[in-house]
Amino acid sequence: MIDFFVALGVALLSGLGVGSGGLLVVWLTLRRGLSQVAAQGINLFFFLFSSGASTAVNCFRRRIAWRQVILLSIGGVVGAVAGYAVLNMIRPALLKKLFGAMLLLTGTPALFRALPRRKKEKTDRQTSDP
Amino acid sequence: MKHKSTLVKDAVALILGAAAGFINGLLGAGGGILLVRGAKHVFPDSALQPRDVFASALAVMLPISAASVALYATRGGAIPLQMPRFVLPALLGGTGGAMLLSVIEPRLLKLIFAALTVWSGIMMLR
Known part of the structure; x- marks a missing residue:
């Protein structure tokens, strides 16, 4: 049951634009004892439904730049094949470390951006006032 | 000149997509954040609000994730039974x-x- 709520929370964060950052992978490896590759497989499968649901809603509510989406997707599919090929060449322990490094590299700048910056906001507001 | 600029943006889109796909194929996550960070180099300058850019990035992750799932499915044990x-x-x-x-x-x-x-x-x- 707890898996349900963890997955629900991750999907909600993803749909809100906060990010999901593979937190489900962390939960499944550190708490559920799954192998790194199995957890990644579940996360991808999970994201297929989560991003599919969000995109279905966004199609009606937001403007999607379809031309760019198609170009990015073409590159993305080629990149995914290359990434999977590399996955097959490296040891699981190294994969886990790479995953941890990816979280730190994406999380640290995001943390600094998310920290309150009252002084700057005040200045911005003053300069934007007519 | 504008045509050249569009060609450059298209090339950047292909490269950025490939980088996001590579990370997703290798690590099973993380491609989306790269797309959002690189969005200003790819998406139209004026047409989209940040939330629209995010919605577009999420739409890109759909085929990338589908391709990755298909690849992972070829590997024994990478798609466990508890997925549904x-x-x-x-x-x-x-x-x-x-x-x-x-x-x-x-x-x-x-x-x-x-x-x-x-x-x-x-x-x-x-």
């Missing part, structure tokens, strides 16, 4: 999040999420 139980929360959360996208300014959520990501990274590196 994640479908319902994914659909509910994904729909709910997208519907709230225009309503909520998730500043505090972003802070909590970023702190959680950093903590998770440290745990994975131990």
Whole structure:
């Protein structure tokens, strides 16, 4: 049951634009004892439904730049094949470390951006006032 | 000149997509953040709001994730049997999040999420 709520929370964060950052992978490896590759497989499968649901809603509510989406997707599919090929060449322990490094590299700048910056906001507001 | 600029943006889109796909294929996550960070080099300058850019990035992750799942499925044990139980929360959360996208300014959520990501990274590196 707890898996349900963890997955629900991750999907909600993803749909809100906060990010999901593979937190489900962390939960499944550190708490559920799954192998790194199995957890990644579940996360991808999970994201297929989560991003599919969000995109279905966004199609009606937001403007999607379809031309760019198609170009990015073409590159993305080629990149995914290359990434999977590399996955097959490296040891699981190294994969886990790479995953941890990816979280730190994406999380640290995001943390600094998310920290309150009252002084700057005040200045911005003053300069934007007519 | 404008035509050249479009060609450059298209080339950047292909490269950025490939980088996001590579990370997703290798690590099973993380491609989306790269797309959002590189969005200003790819998406039209004036046409899209940040939330539209995010919605577009999410749409890109759909085929990338589908390709990655198909690849992982060829590897024994990489697609475990417990997967179906994640479908319902994914659909509910994904729909709910997208519907709230225009309503909520998730500043505090972003802070909590970023702190959680950093903590998770440290745990994975131990």
